[in-house]
Amino acid sequence: MELSLLSLCAKEVVSNHSASLHWLRWVPRELFGPLLEASFAGCKPLAVGELVQKWPERHLRVGGRRKRGQRPPNRLCVQALLLAVVRGLSDIRCALRVLDLCGLQGEGPTVDSMGGWSLTIALCSMVVQARAGERKRVCALQQERGQHKRVKEENVDKRDHAEGSLGVFQGPNLMNVEKRMETKGRQEKMDGNRKECRMPLQVRADLFVNARSLERVNAALNTTGPLELQCRSLHVEEISVSSIGNLLDCLPHRGLVCVDVRYSHLGLSGLARLCHWLAAFPDLSSLCLHYCNLDLWCHLPMYEEALRDLTQGLAKLHGLRRLSLTALRLPSELREILSFLPQPLEVLELPYLSLSLADLSYLSCSRHAPSLQQLDLSENRLNAQTLPSVCRLLGQASGSLRHLSLSGCGLSDDLLGQLLPSLGCCSSLRSFDFALNPLSTASLVKVVRTLARLPSMQQVLYPNPLEDYQLGLPVLPSSAQLLDWPLDESADNITSDRLNKVLTECGRLDILLTCDLLNYNRDLAE
Incomplete structure (x- = not known):
């Protein structure tokens, strides 16, 4: 991934945290964003905390869709971000009013990232703690006001006593001092009321809730304080x-x-x-x-x-x-x-649903078919009776379909050959997943040639061909058998080289071919 000159400069600036106290006060507000990105990319939690605590804009978005090869934010950086948000509540230099963390959680087995479950607990703890801190601040402010009031009353009593004992007017200087004190008192009162009436900072996030965290999430959502937790996507388990x-x-x-x-x-x-x-x-x-x-x-x-x-x-x-x-x-x-x-639906995912002939027949003629952008029929066994309905469905969705998954559908060489003409008509298709199907290498080559003619195609998840498995595999194995049966490790590279050679012949080196089920990410095709 190439870095711009601005990104390279930001990376160099945040690399030395000891100098941040000197340069941070002079940073223009439009450079806070590149510096924060560089801090996340370089895993600089201290720099993240200082930038967020003095964030000059009303809105801050961290997260969202990541680019190919971009890692999720480091756990320490996320924790520094949350701590800085709480500290920034009392920092007059922080203008932040909306913090958008939607999509921040890491995906996959990344050790250093923060998943959705742990991030939700951290967010809820932050909301509750901010409320407790606000209560302490209000109590301290009330005590300070009470002491100020008592001191003022004592001063008035002393002044009245002095005037009574002297019996003379103390002159205009005393009146000017009193006016300045009253003006200062009114200004402090207005500033205090303005802080108390300040709208809460909105924290938007995706919440992941299970039985262990349910009580804490409910407490955070029912807490009124300086932080207001809002949910864009709710995941419950x-x-x-x-x-x-x-x-x-x-x-x-x-x-x-x-x-x-x-x-x-x-x-x-x-x-x-x-x-x-x-x-x-x-x-x-x-x-x-x-x-x-x-x-x-x-x-x-x-x-x-x-x-x-x-x-x-x-x-x-x-x-x-x-x-x-x-x-x-x-x-x-x-x-x-x-x-x-x-x-009409745009995304329809029906894996492991044991779809019947009546189901597929209805779906191919339904009003949803022409608008489908993503279709997942994985692990639904297809045969000669149901395949015509699938072909008709692809024909109806050919103008809009971008992602198609037929993994583990029992597609043999013959069935896949019948499906290829309909598949070749899906001109908008970006990713195709047909792993765990009992196919030969020759059929894989035909599929890759067909997909190479689709201008939008970017990713293909293909199955290991039957020739790559060790001896003893049934003639038409199930997806579970294909998943568990040992592979010939040397044959995998041969298949990959042959398929990539087909892409080279077709002039489509931009298509990513993979048989890695665990690390395949369909969203990267967007």
Whole structure:
């Protein structure tokens, strides 16, 4: 990654922390941003703290989408940032009123970064501690005012006693002094009232909540003080439906755009209740449900009623553009769920859903198909009966589709050959994931040649071909067998070289080919 001259100079400036006391007072406000970026990039927590504590702008955004190869912020730098925000509350040089930390959390197994769960706890602790510090400051200010008032009363008593004993007027000098003291007292009172009436500093972040941190998050959201915690994206894990509802009641209705629920026992009625709660958030555009047991086979007499409540709740989500359903037991109910949504979806993720022929047939003809930008059908077994519906779906979404995942779908060489013409029509496609499919090297070469003709293609996650596995693999292995079966380590490099050679022949060296499941990041294609 090339650095600009400004970035190189900022890196050099923040490298020597001992000189910061001399240069920081002379830094123009427009250079605070490059210096803070250099401090994060060079892991300079002391420089981060000093810059944030004296931040000259009303708005500070740290986080967001990172560039390819850019590491998440260091944990020490994040901690220094949070401490500096609290210290800056009493620093008159700090103009910060909005701190945006959305997307700050690190991803993947990065040791030095701060994940979403630990960052949430740190933020909530910061909000509560800032409130406690504000209370101490107010008490100290009140004590100081009380002492000042007592001293003033004592001075008045002494003056009256002196005037009574002397019996003369002390002249205009005493009157001027009294006026100046009264003017100074009124000014201090106005400054104190202005500080007390100052609007709280808004801290916007993505919150990650589980059963262990739920109480602390609720305390922070219900705390009124110098810091106001706001949530853009809410991620909850292993929390009951009622607890999720209580958490949503603490959030302002504006600003929440994503709700991600994982490993929570919702049940179909619980999901319906959740949708009715979410209807109060007009900015909500994304709803993700991962491994949430819906119990569709239990309480059969109430199944139709619960399903009707669910569809009514979904109909109230007017801003929903992304729906992710992972491993939910929804046998042939995709039509009931998607047809009641007010707007066409742009992102639809349906991995591990055991989609039936009726589900795929409906989806290929639905009003959602032409607007889809991201489609994930991973781990849904495809065959000769369902493949025509998938081809028709790709044809409907060919003008808009940017990300497609067909990982672990049981695509053989023959099935993939039938799919390639439809895949080649997706002119806007940027990334394609088809790992863990039982394919030969010859089929991989055909896929790469097809994808190389797509002008927007940037990333491809391909499977290890069957020739790369050690002996004993079944003829048409499942995705689980492909994942666990040992590979011939020397063959992997041969396959990679051959596929990259195909890209060279097609003049598409800008496409990233990888078979690394753990480190593949689809967002880098954006």
